[in-house]
Structures are given as C-alpha cells and as structure tokens.
Amino acid sequence: MSRSNAAASSSRRQTNGTQQHSDDEAERQVKPTLDDEDDDEDDDPRSHWSRATFEDVPMSKAASIKVLREIQDKFNQVADNLSKGVDLALETGKALEEASPDDELIEEVEKNLWTILEQKEVLEIQKGVIDEVINELTNHGEMVGVEALYHTRAEKKVNEYTSKSLRAKFKDNEDYRNFRQDIWEVNHDNEACPPLSRWLPRGDDDEEGSDDEIEMGQTLVTFRCPITLHYFEDACVSTLCNHHYSYAAIIMHIEQASRSRNVGAKCPVAGCNKVLTKADIKRDPDMQRRTDARQKKTQQREEDSIANESYIDIE
Numbered sequence: 001m002s003r004s005n006a007a008a009s010s011s012r013r014q015t016n017g018t019q020q021h022s023d024d025e026a027e028r029q030v031k032p033t034l035d036d037e038d039d040d041e042d043d044d045p046r047s048h049w050s051r052a053t054f055e056d057v058p059m060s061k062a063a064s065i066k067v068l069r070e071i072q073d074k075f076n077q078v079a080d081n082l083s084k085g086v087d088l089a090l091e092t093g094k095a096l097e098e099a100s101p102d103d104e105l106i107e108e109v110e111k112n113l114w115t116i117l118e119q120k121e122v123l124e125i126q127k128g129v130i131d132e133v134i135n136e137l138t139n140h141g142e143m144v145g146v147e148a149l150y151h152t153r154a155e156k157k158v159n160e161y162t163s164k165s166l167r168a169k170f171k172d173n174e175d176y177r178n179f180r181q182d183i184w185e186v187n188h189d190n191e192a193c194p195p196l197s198r199w200l201p202r203g204d205d206d207e208e209g210s211d212d213e214i215e216m217g218q219t220l221v222t223f224r225c226p227i228t229l230h231y232f233e234d235a236c237v238s239t240l241c242n243h244h245y246s247y248a249a250i251i252m253h254i255e256q257a258s259r260s261r262n263v264g265a266k267c268p269v270a271g272c273n274k275v276l277t278k279a280d281i282k283r284d285p286d287m288q289r290r291t292d293a294r295q296k297k298t299q300q301r302e303e304d305s306i307a308n309e310s311y312i313d314i315e
Contacts, residue, residue: 060142061138061142064137064143065137065138068130071130075123075127075130079120079123079124082123086113086116086179089109089112089113090179093106093109093182093183094182094186097183101186106183113175113179114166114169117170117173117176118161118162118169120175121161121169122161122162125154125157126158128157129154129157130150132153133153164205165205165206167197167202167206168206170196170200171196171197171200176196177196178286181193182290186297192221193221221290223294223295225244225250226243226269227253227268228246228249230246231291231294231295232244232287232288233246233248234247234288235283235285235288235291236250236282236284237281237283237287238274238276239280239282240267245268245281247281247283250281253265253268258277263275264277
C-alpha cells in the first residue's frame with residue numbers, strides 16, 4: 001500500500017471514530033437519568049394521592065339513595081335464597097323424624113337452620129340500617145361519608161345480635177318455632193309441643209325468668225276452623241289474638257256481624273273476647289301447609305287401619 005493510501009485510510013478511521021464518539025455522547029445526553037425520572041414523578045399530582053390526603057365529598061341525595069336501594073335489592077335476593085334453605089331444613093327434619101324418631105341427624109339439621117336464621121337476621125339488621133340512612137338523607141339532604149356511616153351502624157348492631165345466646169336469638173323466631181312444632185307433630189298427635197327451652201338452653205347472659213317466657217309457647221295446635229269445624233281451607237290468622245280460621249268462613253262471620261250491629265265480630269274461638277274486622281285478618285300459607293300435611297297423614301293412617309282390619313290371618 002502506498003503512503004498516500006495509508007494516510008487516507010487512517011484519516012477515514014479517525015473521522016469514523018470521531019463521529020461514533022459524537023453519536024455516543026449525544027445518546028448519553030438524550031437518555032434520562034434516574035434523577036430526571038424522579039423529577040417527573042414529583043410533577044405528577046397522582047404521586048401525592050393517599051388515604052390520608054383523600055377528601056370525601058358528598059354525593060347528591062338522589063344518587064346516595066339509589067345506591068342504597070340497590071344494596072337493599074341485593075340483600076333481598078340473598079334473603080330469598082336463605083328462605084329456601086329454611087324450607088329445606090324443615091322438610092328434611094320432618095322426613096328424618098318420620099323415618100327414625102329423635103334421629104341424631106335432626107340436631108345437625110337444626111344447627112344448619114340456626115346458621116341460616118342468623119344470616120337472615122343479620123340481613124334484616126343491615127336493611128334496617130339502610131332505611132335509617134335513607135330517612136336521614138331524605139330529611140337532611142346531602143351527607144358526607146354515607147358509606148362509612150352505614151358500615152359503622154350496621155357493624156355495631158350486627159355484633160350486638162351475634163353475641164347473644166341461642167335462646168335470645170331464636171326463642172321468638174317464628175321459623176324456628178315452626179321447625180320444632182312440625183317435627184314434634186310427626187309422631188305426637190294431640191300432644192302439645194314442649195316449650196322451646198327444651199332445645200334452647202339458657203345462656204350466661206339470659207335472665208333467670210326467660211324460661212317462663214318460653215313456657216308460654218307450650219300450646220296444642222289445632223288444624224280445624226272454629227267456625228266450620230273442618231280442616232282449614234285457605235288458612236288465615238287474626239293479628240289481634242293469633243287464632244286461626246278458614247278465610248272464607250271468618251270473612252262471612254265478620255260481614256254478618258257488621259250488617260247486624262255495624263261493628264266487628266267477636267272471635268269465634270271459645271274464651272276469646274277480641275273483636276275482629278277484616279283488616280285484622282291475614283292469610284297464613286304456612287299454617288295451610290301444615291294443615292295439608294296433617295290431613296294427608298291422618299288419611300294415610302286411616303287407610304292403613306282399614307287395610308289392617310280387613311286383613312284375615314289364615315293359619
């Protein structure tokens with residue numbers, strides 16, 4: 001290679017090296033440093049957000065009530081499913097009693113029922129708190145922290161309820177009373193169901209006299225109308241005295257009394273002095289269900305008895 005060509009080649013290498021050096025330098029200058037990234041984050045207002053800096057602002061009254069009503073609707077859906085669980089527990093308990101009286105599995109069904117009934121009551125408490133908050137919104141308009149207010153109140157009331165004894169929770173619960181009443185009636189015709197204290201032992205916080213209150217529930221249930229003397233048809237109950245009747249019979253009884261005296265009618269149950277109007281009568285589908293079950297059972301026993309009597313033992 002000639003000296004001139006070598007010099008030219010050397011010059012090109014120097015030029016290329018200088019250009020590469022300049023490009024690398026430029027790239028290093030363009031590439032952000034860690035400090036630059038931190039500065040960018042400091043400029044972003046979201047980097048300063050936290051629970052401590054968050055400020056709650058009031059929702060409009062209409063928006064708040066709408067949200068609370070939607071929550072109530074969801075609670076109602078859950079409550080409907082729990083009611084199905086109650087019905088299943090009742091039917092399962094009766095089936096076990098029919099197959100094997102006093103079966104230990106009934107106690108397991110009962111425990112499951114207690115859990116369901118407790119969940120139902122918790123839902124009712126929560127729905128009641130929502131009603132309270134909605135009333136306050138209606139009367140006072142916008143409120144700050146509606147959600148926090150609801151949770152605080154609901155949590156307090158739910159804790160008060162769940163800390164109670166089994167007796168305090170269920171001694172006045174209609175579903176539990178029906179559960180025990182229906183199971184008892186399977187194998188104890190014309191016998192009054194024992195008081196609920198038999199299955200609900202007194203807790204540490206229950207008053208000494210609480211047994212007396214439950215003992216009052218020991219009554220003999222009848223499934224026949226005091227007017228027609230037949231099994232209930234479209235069973236209904238008086239909200240004044242808790243006596244049951246066939247709906248058409250008691251309505252006619254009241255209408256006849258109203259036409260003659262322009263007042264309500266005296267309850268047809270012997271010894272009851274309550275005066276009834278149509279407004280005091282409420283249909284009771286649960287009692288009708290129990291009546292149908294009792295009537296079916298009685299008919300089956302009668303058929304079995306006739307079959308046994310007609311059987312001729314040939315030796």
